Amino acid sequence: MTWNWNYVVESLPAIFQGMWITLGLTIACYLFAMLFGFVWTFVRRIPWRPLQMVVAFIMEFIRSTPPLVQLFFLYYAWPMVPYVGLTLDPITVAIIGLGVHFSTYIAEIYRSGIESIDKGQWEAATALNLSLKDKWTKIILPQAIPPTIPMLGNYLIIMFKEVPLTSTIGVAGMLHMANNFGSKNFAYLEPLTLVALFFLVMSYPTAVLFRKLEQKMNRRFDKSNPTGKIDKGVVT
Amino acid sequence: MKGINITITVLIASAILSYLVAFIAGFGRLSNNIFIRKFTGFYVEVFRGTSLIVQLFWFYYALPGLFDIHLASDFWAAVIAIAMNYGAYMSEIVRGSILSVAKGQREAATALNMSRFQRMRLVILPQAVRMMLPEFGNYLIQMLKATSLVSLVGLTDILYHGDIFRSTHLSLAPTVYILILVFYFILALPLIWLTRWAEKQSSKGVASE
Numbered sequence: 250m251t252w253n254w255n256y257v258v259e260s261l262p263a264i265f266q267g268m269w270i271t272l273g274l275t276i277a278c279y280l281f282a283m284l285f286g287f288v289w290t291f292v293r294r295i296p297w298r299p300l301q302m303v304v305a306f307i308m309e310f311i312r313s314t315p316p317l318v319q320l321f322f323l324y325y326a327w328p329m330v331p332y333v334g335l336t337l338d339p340i341t342v343a344i345i346g347l348g349v350h351f352s353t354y355i356a357e358i359y360r361s362g363i364e365s366i367d368k369g370q371w372e373a374a375t376a377l378n379l380s381l382k383d384k385w386t387k388i389i390l391p392q393a394i395p396p397t398i399p400m401l402g403n404y405l406i407i408m409f410k411e412v413p414l415t416s417t418i419g420v421a422g423m424l425h426m427a428n429n430f431g432s433k434n435f436a437y438l439e440p441l442t443l444v445a446l447f448f449l450v451m452s453y454p455t456a457v458l459f460r461k462l463e464q465k466m467n468r469r470f471d472k473s474n475p476t477g478k479i480d481k482g483v484v485t
Numbered sequence: 486m487k488g489i490n491i492t493i494t495v496l497i498a499s500a501i502l503s504y505l506v507a508f509i510a511g512f513g514r515l516s517n518n519i520f521i522r523k524f525t526g527f528y529v530e531v532f533r534g535t536s537l538i539v540q541l542f543w544f545y546y547a548l549p550g551l552f553d554i555h556l557a558s559d560f561w562a563a564v565i566a567i568a569m570n571y572g573a574y575m576s577e578i579v580r581g582s583i584l585s586v587a588k589g590q591r592e593a594a595t596a597l598n599m600s601r602f603q604r605m606r607l608v609i610l611p612q613a614v615r616m617m618l619p620e621f622g623n624y625l626i627q628m629l630k631a632t633s634l635v636s637l638v639g640l641t642d643i644l645y646h647g648d649i650f651r652s653t654h655l656s657l658a659p660t661v662y663i664l665i666l667v668f669y670f671i672l673a674l675p676l677i678w679l680t681r682w683a684e685k686q687s688s689k690g691v692a693s694e
Contacts, residue, residue, distance in 0.1 A: 309677070310666070310670055313626055313629075313630070313669070313670055313673035313674075313676075313677060314630065314666045314669040314670055314673070315629075315630040315631070315632075315633035315634075315644075315669055316630065317630075317633045317634060317636075317637075317644065318633055318644055318662060318665050318666055318669065319666070321644070321648070321662055322659075322662035322663070322666065325651060325658050325662070326651075326658035326659040326661070326662045326663075327659075329655075329656060329658050329659050330659050409536075410535070410536030410537070411536065412536075413536050413538045413539055414538055414634075416538075417637060424538065424539055424542070428542070431546065437542070437546035437547050438546070438547040441539065441542055441543045441546055441547045442543065442547055444539055445535045445539050445540070445543055448534060448535040448536055448539060449530075449531060449534040449535050452534045452535070453530060453534045456533075456534070
C-alpha cells in the first residue's frame with residue numbers, strides 16, 4: 250500500500266465535515282471549562298476547612314485520572330447511577346466530560362492569578378471602603394485576569410488536541426470520520442495523515458500566536474524583564 | 486482487573502523511552518549544528534502540534550502501510566507513540582532548564598578550562614536536572630493518564646478489561662468505571678507525592694540569576 254493522491258482528495262470532504270464538529274466542540278468544551286473553573290475557584294475560597302479539603306481531593310481525583318475513562322463513565326455508566334442517572338447524547342457527554350476535566354486545571358490558573366495580586370491591593374481596596382463587588386470587579390480581577398490569558402490560551406490548544414478522544418464515544422469529529430472512512434476502504438494511511446496534518450496546521454499558528462502574546466504580557470507585567478524576551482540562545 | 490500489569494508496563498516503558506527522547510531532542514535543539522537544531526525543532530513542533538490519540542492511530546494503522554515498518558507489536562507501537570509525544574513536550578523542559586542555569590556557571594566552567602562535554606556533564610546538567618524534576622513528575626502523571634488510550638489500539642490494559650466486563654454485566658457499569666478511576670488514582674498518588682517532593686528539592690543547590 251502506498252500513498253494515493255486520489256484517495257486523499259476523496260477523503261477530504263469527510264474530514265472537513267468532521268473538522269467543524271471538532272472545532273465547535275473544542276470551543277463548547279472550553280467555555281464550559283472556563284465557567285466551571287470559576288465554580289471550583291469560588292468554592293475553594295469558602296473559608297471552611299472540611300469543604301476546602303473535600304473540594305481539593307475531588308479536583309485532584311479528576312485531574313489525575315484519565316479523561317478517556319471519565320468520558321466512558323459519563324457515557325456508559327451515568328445512565329445507570331441510581332436517582333441522578335440520565336442518558337446523555339455523545340456531544341453532551343463530551344462537553345461535560347472534557348469540560349469538567351479541564352476546569353480543574355483552569356481553576357488552578359484562576360487561583361494563581363488571584364493569589365498573584367499583592368496583599369496591599371486588597372488592603373488598599375478595603376481602606377478605600379469599596380464594596381465587595383467593587384473590590385473584585387474594579388481592583389482584583391482587572392489585575393488578575395490579563396497575566397493568565399496566555400496560560401488559558403495554552404489550555405485551549407491542549408483541549409483542541411484532547412477533543413479527538415470523544416471519537417471513542419461516537420462524536421463524529423475529524424478522527425472519527427477518518428477512521429470510518431479508513432475502515433470503509435481498508436486504507437487508514439491517507440485519512441489519518443490528513444487528520445494529523447489538519448491538527449498541526451490549526452494548532453501550530455495558534456501556539457505561535459499565544460507565544461507572542463505571552464512575550465507581550467511579560468513586557469507589561471514583569472518589571473524585572475522589561476524587554477519581555479525569552480532567552481533562546483545556543484549553549485556555547 | 487487483570488490489565489493492571491499492562492498499564493504499568495506501558496507506563497514504565499514509555500516513561501524511560503520518553504526521557505531518553507526528551508534528552509536527545511533537548512540537546513539537539515541546543516546543538517551548534519543548524520541542521521540538527523532545525524530537524525529536532527521540526528520533530529518537536531510536529532509532535533506537540535498534533536494530538537496523542539491521532540499519533541497513536543497513525544503509528545498503529547498508517548505507519549505499516551506507508552513505510553512498511555512494522556513496529557514489532559501493538560505494545561511497541563503504543564509505547565513509541567506515547568514516548569515520542571511526551572518526549573517532544575519534555576525536550577522543551579530539558580532545553581529550558583539547561584538555558585536557565587546561570588550564565589556565570591558556564592563562564593566559570595570555561596575559565597576552569599573544562600571541555601565542552603565536561604562543562605555540560607559536571608556543571609550544567611547537575612543543576613539543570615534538579616530544575617527538570619518537578620515538571621518531569623507532572624508529565625509522568627500525564628503519561629499515566631495517556632496509557633488509558635492504549636486500550637483503543639487493542640492492548641489489554643485496565644480499561645480494556647473493564648470495558649469487556651461492562652459489556653457482559655451491563656448493570657454494573659457504574660461500579661466498574663468507578664473502580665477503574667480509583668485504580669488510576671491509586672497509581673497516580675505516589676507520583677503526585679513524588680512530584681511534590683521533587684518540587685521542594687528542585688530549588689536546592691541551583692545557581693540562578
